[in-house]
Amino acid sequence: MAKRPTSQNVADMAGVSKWTVIRAFTPGASITEESRAKVMAAAGQLNYRPNLLARSLATNLTHQVAILVDDFENPHKLPVLERLTLELQAEGLVPMLVNINERFGHVHALLNAGQRQVDAVILFGTAFRNETLQDARLEGAAPMFVLARDSQIPGVPAISCDATIAIEELCAHLREQGYRRPGFMAGPQTLSTALGRRRSFKTFWVRHGVEHVPELPAKSYSMTSGAEAVRHYLQETSAGDRIDVLMCENDALALGALDVLRSEFGLRVPQDIAVAGFDNIMFADAPAYDLTTYEQPIEDMVKTTIDMILGRRERQTVQLRGRLVVRGSTKRT
Structure with missing residues (x-):
């Protein structure tokens, strides 16, 4: 297997420093357009991609978000997961789906997610309980958010339909x-x-x-x-x-x-x-x-959740308005 190109390889080809290469791949970093263009051209020739794991050690962010699901029988889950993962990926975040069941409970999943240094946890299910999620072992865990359900857990915002x-x-x-x-x-x-x-x-x-x-x-x-x-x-x-x-x-x-x-x-x-x-x-x-x-207003709920995860919105419980859809199963007139 061919050895993967490094940032130093890119720097040598572009005629810049290794730190210039790092800044070129860091959103918002200070770098001239001329230097960025040189780096990107060299990276393209070498088929270089930055090591996100190494970057996470420096930034203390992994850009991973764990999604805990415990009721896969509900067909409503699929379209919400589709929208949620789509929007997370569009923001450069990597969704990690966790199947909660009798063999892999919420505390186990949250401890496991903590070991993987996820940036946030989205609880998208029905079986989690206050006392379970307030387990002392979870102290210092990643921020948790409840999606499409009410929450009575202090410090855990819920984003749901009103x-x-x-x-x-x-x-x-x-x-x-x-x-x-x-x-x-x-x-x-x-x-x-x-x-x-x-x-x-x-x-x-x-x-x-x-x-x-x-x-x-x-x-x-x-x-x-x-x-x-x-x-x-x-x-x-x-x-x-x-x-x-x-x-x-x-x-x-x-x-x-x-x-x-x-x-x-x-x-x-x-x-x-x-x-x-x-x-x-x-x-x-x-x-x-x-x-x-x-x-339910799926798109709005998902966007609100992601805004909170990224710090673009205050972390607090939000209830959004949906839409009544009247069909024949109730219409007499």
Whole structure:
């Protein structure tokens, strides 16, 4: 294997010092355009690329960002990851995806990321808890950011869709359509990821005279769990006592519920039971589902997170407004 060219090789060919080569590849460094042009020409001929690892030792920055994900069953994750990694790379940052599971927990992942000297950690999942992330071993860890979820962790900013506004808009639409017996399907709840959607949903209906809002608990944010939850509810509840609209905490749950309502119980949507979701995933607008949902402002959330990581914006919790998308699964008129 051929030996890689060094900065000294480039300097010799360009007729400049080694430090001039280093400045030429350092954004914002002081160097004349003439010297930069010489360095770049020589680097091109030698096929030279700067050693980022060596640079990180000098700057104390690795330009690596760890992304911790713990619920890959949720189809909403893919478009967000696509946008997030695209924007990180555009800023010269290297995303490092970490699969959190029963064998590789959050503390283990954060300690591992610390050893790799990542510049920041983005928590993009549902299972992390306050007490876990406040483990004494994590003292001095890289700055953490929670994306697309609420956070109750002191010092850890959350960048999310404003759940209060979103649910208010969704519920106002449902009430306008004449629904009066609402139910809510919630995914697994943890201390630090209480999404606020369930709370806002119940608050709206209590304010409008509906004291009891049945809850359909789901084991995970997946179509399978959504199907299981609605199946159990329909089996245990007589037709006359059932809800007339089901709000699901995310679209994956809603799609699973729709499949069971129609194919297993022969119910009409929305005539017998209406269904709404949250996220506006790629399958939501398919004719088979035609799901009313709420679209999160992914691009704005991602850009806000990266601005905080790069110090262009103060690190603080931010809630952004999304967009209501009305489709046939709730429209009576």
